[in-house]
Amino acid sequence: xxxxxxxxxxxxxxxxxxxxxxxxxxxxxxxxxxxxxxxxxxxxxxxxxxxxxxxxxxxxxxxxxxxxxxxxxxxxxxxxxxxxxxxxxxxxxxxxxxxxxxxxxxxxxxxxxxxxxxxxxxxxxxxxxxxxxxxxxxxxxxxxxxxxxxxxxxxxxxxxxxxxxxxxxxxxxxxxxxxxxxxxxxxxxxxxxxxxxxxxxxxxxxxxxxxxxxxxxxxxxxxxxxxxxxxxx
Amino acid sequence: xxxxxxxxxxxxxxxxxxxxxxxxxxxxxxxxxxxxxxxxxxxxxxxxxxxxxxxxxxxxxxxxxxxxxxxxxxxxxxxxxxxxxxxxxxxxxxxxxxxxxxxxxxxxxxxxxxxxxxxxxxxxxxxxxxxxxxxxxxxxxxxxxxxxxxxxxxxxxxxxxxxxxxxxxxxxxxxxxxxxxxxxxxxxxxxxxxxxxxxxxxxxxxxxxxxxxxxxxxxxxxxxxxxxxxxxxxxxxxxxxxxxxxxxxxxxxxxxxxxxxxxxxxxxxxxxxxxxxxxxxxxxxxxxxxxxxxxxxxxxxxxxxxxxxxxxxxxxxxxxxxxxxxxxxxxxxxxxx
Numbered sequence: 001x002x003x004x005x006x007x008x009x010x011x012x013x014x015x016x017x018x019x020x021x022x023x024x025x026x027x028x029x030x031x032x033x034x035x036x037x038x039x040x041x042x043x044x045x046x047x048x049x050x051x052x053x054x055x056x057x058x059x060x061x062x063x064x065x066x067x068x069x070x071x072x073x074x075x076x077x078x079x080x081x082x083x084x085x086x087x088x089x090x091x092x093x094x095x096x097x098x099x100x101x102x103x104x105x106x107x108x109x110x111x112x113x114x115x116x117x118x119x120x121x122x123x124x125x126x127x128x129x130x131x132x133x134x135x136x137x138x139x140x141x142x143x144x145x146x147x148x149x150x151x152x153x154x155x156x157x158x159x160x161x162x163x164x165x166x167x168x169x170x171x172x173x174x175x176x177x178x179x180x181x182x183x184x185x186x187x188x189x190x191x192x193x194x195x196x197x198x199x200x201x202x203x204x205x206x207x208x209x210x211x212x213x214x215x216x217x218x219x220x221x222x223x224x225x226x227x228x229x230x231x232x233x
Numbered sequence: 234x235x236x237x238x239x240x241x242x243x244x245x246x247x248x249x250x251x252x253x254x255x256x257x258x259x260x261x262x263x264x265x266x267x268x269x270x271x272x273x274x275x276x277x278x279x280x281x282x283x284x285x286x287x288x289x290x291x292x293x294x295x296x297x298x299x300x301x302x303x304x305x306x307x308x309x310x311x312x313x314x315x316x317x318x319x320x321x322x323x324x325x326x327x328x329x330x331x332x333x334x335x336x337x338x339x340x341x342x343x344x345x346x347x348x349x350x351x352x353x354x355x356x357x358x359x360x361x362x363x364x365x366x367x368x369x370x371x372x373x374x375x376x377x378x379x380x381x382x383x384x385x386x387x388x389x390x391x392x393x394x395x396x397x398x399x400x401x402x403x404x405x406x407x408x409x410x411x412x413x414x415x416x417x418x419x420x421x422x423x424x425x426x427x428x429x430x431x432x433x434x435x436x437x438x439x440x441x442x443x444x445x446x447x448x449x450x451x452x453x454x455x456x457x458x459x460x461x462x463x464x465x466x467x468x469x470x471x472x473x474x475x476x477x478x479x480x481x482x483x484x485x486x487x488x489x490x491x492x493x494x495x496x497x498x499x500x501x502x503x504x505x506x507x508x509x510x511x512x513x514x515x516x517x518x519x520x521x522x523x524x525x526x527x528x529x530x531x532x533x534x535x536x537x538x539x540x541x542x543x544x545x546x547x548x549x550x551x552x553x554x555x556x557x558x559x560x561x562x563x564x565x566x567x568x569x570x
Contacts (some may be wrong), residue, residue: 008434008487009484009486010431010516010542010543010546011484011546046254046255050479050480050506051479051480051481052479057255060543061550136480137256139258139480140258141258145480181258182366199258206257206358207257210256
């Protein structure tokens with residue numbers, strides 16, 4: 001398995017695997033993160049996967065006898081991953097996310113429809129008929145970066161980002177869709193809200209979603225939304 | 234218990250950080266000036282990574298409802314207990330019902346207070362650090378407010394021995410040891426800083442002039458800086474050609490350049506990933522000094538090799554290890570020098 005390794009500062013190594021939105025790249029990333037999850041070497045503190053890379057944070061104390069600890073890390077990384085074949089992505093976790101579209105929960109749904117010359121219902125149909133892949137989790141706790149959205153419902157970021165986006169809002173920015181797990185500022189167009197918590201600070205792992213998951217949205221009514229929130233579903 | 238009589242500008246509980254959850258978008262947080270925090274903890278007999286109270290620019294006023302062993306380290310503030318100036322960088326035994334006024338930063342920006350035994354607070358995801366934006370960790374996920382009550386764990390054996398070494402003094406409302414931390418272990422604080430960097434992952438995307446300007450110009454720290462990021466004002470940094478990047482991992486000390494050309498240095502509360510081009514990376518050995526830069530101070534960047542950066546980092550580890558041994562030795566000697 002080939003990759004390019006370079007330092008990120010003096011305590012991390014950045015492994016770059018190739019072109020974005022390419023299954024081969026994703027396979028390599030999952031291969032590396034699976035190894036790190038299952039048999040994490042003691043010198044690894046943690047890692048962050050992204051669209052094309054995995055950044056490994058290492059503990060320099062393990063290499064304190066080395067003139068250049070990064071060089072020892074590079075050799076270790078190559079020894080661990082070079083001989084591996086990219087794994088198949090057959091058994092992805094599948095997650096279905098209920099969404100209350102439009103109204104107060106999705107104040108920009110009409111805007112997204114108008115921009116694309118569609119009705120509101122057509123936007124919902126299109127948004128719920130794709131299968132999305134979680135490429136990475138970042139920006140805020142549990143926030144998934146999803147690929148797989150139809151180009152028919154793209155919308156630019158808002159000119160004036162909102163200072164407070166309600167937790168669990170579902171939004172669109174450019175060709176991407178995502179979910180804001182906690183209240184943060186943000187510029188995405190909001191089309192709906194899920195009753196499901198994505199950030200789970202008291203659970204391990206603390207995120208409903210993780211890189212590699214497959215995700216589908218389905219539309220629910222206000223009554224169903226309330227029932228989810230009350231824990232009846 | 235410690236009661237907050239008056240809150241400071243930003244008083245948060247921080248430890249060595251929330252480790253292991255960045256892949257789920259959970260930021261590390263943790264103390265900005267880790268050297269000062271580690272030293273403050275050693276001075277009161279704690280583990281180095283124990284939670285401390287981190288304060289910035291304007292400190293709080295605290296009432297100690299019981300006798301307590303504390304240490305104050307970091308930038309230069311002018312702390313006073315019941316009106317008497319308190320030395321920093323040494324263990325202090327605060328007497329029951331004393332009032333500690335932290336004062337304001339004269340040089341440097343951040344002050345930390347460690348207490349013997351540590352703060353008695355629940356952990357979230359294995360850490361006591363406050364994550365302000367998500368509102369969890371530390372003390373109720375927020376900065377301290379007037380009226381808050383902080384409980385402290387029972388001091389451990391090391392804390393008790395250090396406490397015994399503190400000499401009673403009739404002229405001050407607190408007691409302290411004869412020894413203190415050597416000057417060379419304290420972070421540099423001043424008005425202008427030289428911060429050492431490594432080249433950033435996208436350095437070569439910037440124009441040659443910008444790459445030169447970055448290392449030769451003086452930048453001023455903007456007032457909109459906080460625990461998340463330092464906004465610098467200086468020459469406009471430009472890419473050779475516009476380029477959209479996909480988000481990838483960033484870290485404490487990453488210098489990224491948004492489209493307005495004014496760099497942002499990511500600090501302890503930085504997001505886990507970012508999509509702006511990275512022109513440089515502050516070396517870990519200089520992060521504690523960087524934490525002491527306050528708005529209006531100036532910064533110049535100097536590039537070093539990865540070899541130098543890693544050797545400097547290991548040097549800090551050796552120095553702190555020696556300090557730990559020194560403090561242990563003081564205990565064996567019963568504090569007599």
